Amino acid sequence: MDHVETVIIGAGVIGLAIAARLSQTRSVLVIDQMGQFGEHTSSRNSEVIHAGLYYDEHSLKARLCVRGKALLYAHCARFHVPVKQLGKILFARTASEHDKLAAIEAQAKRNGVCDLTPLSQTQVGDMAPGLSASAALFSPSTGIIDSHQFMLSLVHQLEQAGGNLVCHTRFDSAEHTASGFHIALDCDGEAFALSCDTLINAGGLFAQDNAKRINGLGERHIPQSHLCRGQYFSYQGHHPFSNLIYPMPEQHGLGIHATLDMAGQLRFGPDTHFIDRLDYQLDPDAKARFVEAIQSYWPALDPERLKPDYAGIRPKLSRDKGQDFVIEGHQHHQVNGLINLFGIESPGLTASLAIAEYVEAQL
Numbered sequence: 297m298d299h300v301e302t303v304i305i306g307a308g309v310i311g312l313a314i315a316a317r318l319s320q321t322r323s324v325l326v327i328d329q330m331g332q333f334g335e336h337t338s339s340r341n342s343e344v345i346h347a348g349l350y351y352d353e354h355s356l357k358a359r360l361c362v363r364g365k366a367l368l369y370a371h372c373a374r375f376h377v378p379v380k381q382l383g384k385i386l387f388a389r390t391a392s393e394h395d396k397l398a399a400i401e402a403q404a405k406r407n408g409v410c411d412l413t414p415l416s417q418t419q420v421g422d423m424a425p426g427l428s429a430s431a432a433l434f435s436p437s438t439g440i441i442d443s444h445q446f447m448l449s450l451v452h453q454l455e456q457a458g459g460n461l462v463c464h465t466r467f468d469s470a471e472h473t474a475s476g477f478h479i480a481l482d483c484d485g486e487a488f489a490l491s492c493d494t495l496i497n498a499g500g501l502f503a504q505d506n507a508k509r510i511n512g513l514g515e516r517h518i519p520q521s522h523l524c525r526g527q528y529f530s531y532q533g534h535h536p537f538s539n540l541i542y543p544m545p546e547q548h549g550l551g552i553h554a555t556l557d558m559a560g561q562l563r564f565g566p567d568t569h570f571i572d573r574l575d576y577q578l579d580p581d582a583k584a585r586f587v588e589a590i591q592s593y594w595p596a597l598d599p600e601r602l603k604p605d606y607a608g609i610r611p612k613l614s615r616d617k618g619q620d621f622v623i624e625g626h627q628h629h630q631v632n633g634l635i636n637l638f639g640i641e642s643p644g645l646t647a648s649l650a651i652a653e654y655v656e657a658q659l
């Protein structure tokens with residue numbers, strides 16, 4: 297049986313970031329069931345580098361987002377990954393939202409993000425003509441990234457260090473042994489067995505299914521999985537925005553906001569909609585809701601120019617509570633050499649390099 301020191305399930309941005317890091321000191325194999333890396337959540341998101349404003353200061357999300365942001369900007373400079381630090385305008389629509397805005401500013405400070413600045417009405421009018429806001433903050437460290445190029449840079453780092461990425465290969469099951477794991481894989485229809493010392497489950501939306509197939513892991517260490525779809529509409533043609541535009545966050549997401557891609561194309565979303573099975577299909581009835589939400593802060597929106605774009609799915613752990621990232625090693629579940637990552641929703645892309653650092657420390 298072939299042996300590799302570390303097997304990583306999942307070549308999304310999280311699996312690849314961990315692989316790029318661990319491959320500097322050990323042999324690493326990353327597998328993905330799809331034909332290419334990053335075909336699920338890592339290519340279906342907003343590509344925003346988040347500043348780290350909203351999350352509870354004691355959470356992994358807050359710590360790993362703020363740390364990950366710094367690591368990510370440095371990585372992009374080093375590996376020439378396209379990135380733009382556009383900054384974000386976070387605004388209250390009416391006076392009734394001023395308390396929420398103040399609470400976010402205070403939370404950001406507790407998270408170590410101390411660069412938010414208030415914007416006057418004149419500044420908002422100059423920076424985002426037509427935006428209907430009664431108070432606003434500017435976050436200068438928020439940016440956008442080309443996530444495909446970022447993942448490609450991680451694959452290069454992995455391969456430079458002698459590690460491998462193998463696609464069309466599904467993790468089927470793992471047996472915990474005295475010295476590590478025996479792993480059963482399905483390589484394009486053919487069964488394949490492998491042994492490893494360390495197994496990292498970075499399966500994103502499938503992480504819980506994978507965990508259930510790891511013999512020796514107690515069920516209580518596998519949280520429930522809830523799929524929450526968020527869809528986007530792109531805005532065709534000219535628009536007045538050169539920063540990211542965010543209303544106040546909602547319970548499961550950041551509210552229907554406006555982001556820009558690297559080419560300057562404006563898009564709105566994602567909304568939040570819990571679904572029962574993995575389905576990236578767009579909801580044709582969503583447009584009316586998008587128009588209403590966007591016109592509440594940008595009355596000049598031309599609905600004709602709003603076109604359905606794509607959807608991503610958040611790996612939520614609960615339908616009614618906020619959640620943190622769950623990254624658990626043997627200290628939690630007593631299975632030596634196993635790390636499970638659950639609920640890696642936003643800001644997972646921003647936090648990815650810090651998550652890799654955290655996983656290495658757990659090992």
Ligand SMILES: Cc1cc2nc3c(=O)[nH]c(=O)nc-3n(C[C@H](O)[C@H](O)[C@H](O)COP(=O)(O)OP(=O)(O)OC[C@H]3O[C@@H](n4cnc5c(N)ncnc54)[C@H](O)[C@@H]3O)c2cc1C
Pocket residue numbers: 305306307308309310311312327328329330333334335336337338339340341342343344345346465466467468498499500501502503506526527566607608609610611640641642643644645646647
């Ligand atoms: C709508 C939306 C918007 C977002 N916007 C942002 C944002 O702007 N900024 C930000 O920082 N974060 C954002 N995020 C979060 C970010 O996209 C995710 O945290 C990140 O992409 C998760 O990466 P991942 O590697 O965990 O998951 P994935 O990208 O889903 O990768 C998991 C991989 O594992 C593979 N896999 C699973 N099981 C198996 C198996 N048994 N065998 C083989 N392969 C397997 C899958 O095929 C998949 O490729 C957003 C998320 C969503 C849903």
